[in-house]
Amino acid sequence: MSIPLSQRTDMTVFMNGAFVAANEAHVGVMSHALSYGTGCFEGIRAYWNDQAEELYIFRLREHYERLHRSCRIVNIELPYSVDELIAITIDLVRRNNLRENCYIRPFAYKANEIIGVRLNDLDDAFLIYTVPMGDYVATTGLRCGVSSWRRVDDNMIPARAKISGAYVNSAFAKSEALMNGFDEAIMLTSEGHVSEGSAENIFMLVNGELVTPSASENILLGITRETIMQLARRELDCITRERQIDRTELYVADEIFLTGTGAQICPVIEVDHRPVGTGKIGALTETLQQTYHEVVRGMRPEYRDWLTPVYAKSHTKADHAVTAGKAASNGHNGNSAHNGHTNGHAKTRSGGKARTR
Numbered sequence: 466m467s468i469p470l471s472q473r474t475d476m477t478v479f480m481n482g483a484f485v486a487a488n489e490a491h492v493g494v495m496s497h498a499l500s501y502g503t504g505c506f507e508g509i510r511a512y513w514n515d516q517a518e519e520l521y522i523f524r525l526r527e528h529y530e531r532l533h534r535s536c537r538i539v540n541i542e543l544p545y546s547v548d549e550l551i552a553i554t555i556d557l558v559r560r561n562n563l564r565e566n567c568y569i570r571p572f573a574y575k576a577n578e579i580i581g582v583r584l585n586d587l588d589d590a591f592l593i594y595t596v597p598m599g600d601y602v603a604t605t606g607l608r609c610g611v612s613s614w615r616r617v618d619d620n621m622i623p624a625r626a627k628i629s630g631a632y633v634n635s636a637f638a639k640s641e642a643l644m645n646g647f648d649e650a651i652m653l654t655s656e657g658h659v660s661e662g663s664a665e666n667i668f669m670l671v672n673g674e675l676v677t678p679s680a681s682e683n684i685l686l687g688i689t690r691e692t693i694m695q696l697a698r699r700e701l702d703c704i705t706r707e708r709q710i711d712r713t714e715l716y717v718a719d720e721i722f723l724t725g726t727g728a729q730i731c732p733v734i735e736v737d738h739r740p741v742g743t744g745k746i747g748a749l750t751e752t753l754q755q756t757y758h759e760v761v762r763g764m765r766p767e768y769r770d771w772l773t774p775v776y777a778k779s780h781t782k783a784d785h786a787v788t789a790g791k792a793a794s795n796g797h798n799g800n801s802a803h804n805g806h807t808n809g810h811a812k813t814r815s816g817g818k819a820r821t822r
């Protein structure tokens with residue numbers, strides 16, 4: 466039986482500017498985010514490569530750029546730049562000496578212990594924890610059901626921000642799917658167009674064209690989604706079309722797959738009890754799944770820019786120069802396509818405190 470993180474003395478958590486033992490990382494019972502879901506977070510994966518004896522964090526910079534964007538939407542002031550967050554994360558993973566596939570969860574939230582719902586004039590707090598993690602959902606072929614729960618609209622809870630409270634919407638859909646005997650839910654927008662899974666973006670192959678719902682379909686702009694679009698273009702010369710998708714297009718698609726940091730690349734073999742294509746994993750899905758598997762584990766040198774090695778014995782001078790240049794120009798909401806390596810000896814603001822007012 467695994468011990469809950471909150472009881473572990475052998476794991477470290479980064480919380481409000483300090484590295485503390487996991488069993489000492491407390492959140493007050495009246496915390497605003499606990500009552501009202503007023504926080505935003507990231508889900509980041511790191512993959513262990515046995516041969517290289519290295520742990521690679523996948524697209525760390527892009528995750529922290531998205532966290533900065535989420536925080537802007539939710540009125541949370543993050544006290545760290547993207548570069549600082551990268552350095553803190555490397556330091557934390559090293560302290561926990563993780564040498565297996567794992568998950569990194571940064572969480573920025575409204576911390577006041579008060580009754581009263583709002584976003585302004587509150588204190589923000591920030592933490593990061595890490596846990597070992599295998600597959601989140603089966604990657605062998607999912608049976609999905611279109612949910613009776615609609616995806617939250619941009620004017621309700623904006624899906625482009627990864628807001629903790631919005632996951633109640635995902636939880637309703639996922640549980641309904643599971644209780645109805647499906648593996649995963651596909652949610653529609655309030656207008657009835659395909660949006661996304663409970664924690665995954667969706668792609669379909671139809672008439673030889675790869676299609677995914679566009680940004681305005683109340684989706685989280687997934688980092689895996691963008692990765693797959695790049696892999697499809699670079700590896701298969703296949704351009705992804707972003708457009709509105711009708712529910713019944715799913716019934717006649719040749720292939721469907723879901724993408725997400727947790728879920729990775731999941732083939733969908735059935736939607737609403739109708740087989741997708743042949744009812745087996747499609748060729749394009751299989752190729753992309755295999756390529757992704759290799760890319761995230763550092764087996765494809767041409768995509769190494771997406772990986773942050775945690776234990777790299779010595780980063781080269783060039784790496785230091787890249788990091789220094791990025792830090793100088795400040796990585797705050799930049800839209801870089803590449804993940805600059807950080808100094809292995811992570812600088813942290815261990816004495817620093819989250820903003821107080």
Ligand SMILES: Cc1ncc(COP(=O)(O)O)c(C=O)c1O
Binds near residue numbers: 508725
């Ligand atoms: C609602 C939702 N959509 C899509 C995704 C996929 O995003 P990413 O690929 O950045 O993990 C997630 C991931 O957690 C999610 O929660």
